Each structure stands twice: as C-alpha cells, then as structure tokens.
Amino acid sequence: MITLHIRDEYGIFLGSVTVDEMGPLPERSVAHPPPILTGTQVARWNGDGWDVMAARPPQSDGILVPTQAEYTAALEASYDVKAAERGYDSRLTCALRAGYAGPFQKEATVFAIWMDSCNAKAYGIMGQVLSGEMKYPTIAALLAMMPTMEWPQ
Incomplete structure (x- = not known):
C-alpha cells in the first residue's frame, strides 16, 4: 500500500x-x-x-494565477537567458563582474542595473495587484512589462 x-x-x-x-x-x-x-x-x-x-488564488478565465515562486523563477530565468547572450553561465556570474575592475565590468554593471530595475518593476506590479489596481498578470505578461536591456558596445 x-x-x-x-x-x-x-x-x-x-x-x-x-x-x-x-x-x-x-x-x-x-x-x-x-x-x-x-x-x-x-x-x-x-x-x-x-x-x-x-x-x-483567484482564477481568471479558469486559469489559476501563478504563484510568487513561479513569477520569481520566470524572472530569474529571463535574467539567465540575457546573461547567456554574452557567454555568462548565469545572472549571478554576470552581475558579480560589476564589482571588479576589468574587461567585463562595464557590461556587467549595465546588466546588474537592468536586473535591479526589473526587480523593482516586478515589485511595483505586485503592489498594484495586491492593492486591487490590476489583475494578476500571466507569466508572459509580467515578462513583457519588464524594461529592455541593450548591451554596451
């Protein structure tokens, strides 16, 4: 049994x-x-x-809204994908380079600032959701609301 x-x-x-x-x-x-x-x-x-x-959680059109863990995982995965564009194995190794003088510091600083702006935006969105100002976004909608990032030349 x-x-x-x-x-x-x-x-x-x-x-x-x-x-x-x-x-x-x-x-x-x-x-x-x-x-x-x-x-x-x-x-x-x-x-x-x-x-x-x-x-x-509330349902929208029969779809269960994502959990905070699912939103976080999606954001972190998007950061990893962006970092991989420049050959970094993760968001962590990319952002880490921002703190050290060297050939990767400039792009890593741009990346770290972008990642922080995405986190701030996501917290703002969740604040609007929790206050009733907006409905829970889908994962795709949340990611579409994030700032864009251009790598420095």
Missing part, C-alpha cells in the same frame, strides 16, 4: 488516499506529502514540490 496526495487540475491539494501500489494510480497524484496547512492556507504542486499559499 502507498499513500498518494491528490491535486486538482490547478495543482491545489485535495486530499490523500491509500492505494495498492501495484494497482492503477489516481490521476494527478504524487507520493510527496504536502506540508501541514493552517487556516485558509492551501498547498499547490509546482512540479517539484508543494508551495504553501495563504489562500486559494
């Missing part, structure tokens, strides 16, 4: 079941147990583990 944890089509934890591990397994089930939840908290499966959310 094995205990599996069932999630709905949006990844929200619904409950646990014990089934014969040799029999058919329920759809949308995982063996990884969700965290202990309190009050209105819900757990949402992110593909690797459970995210704890204060409450079930």
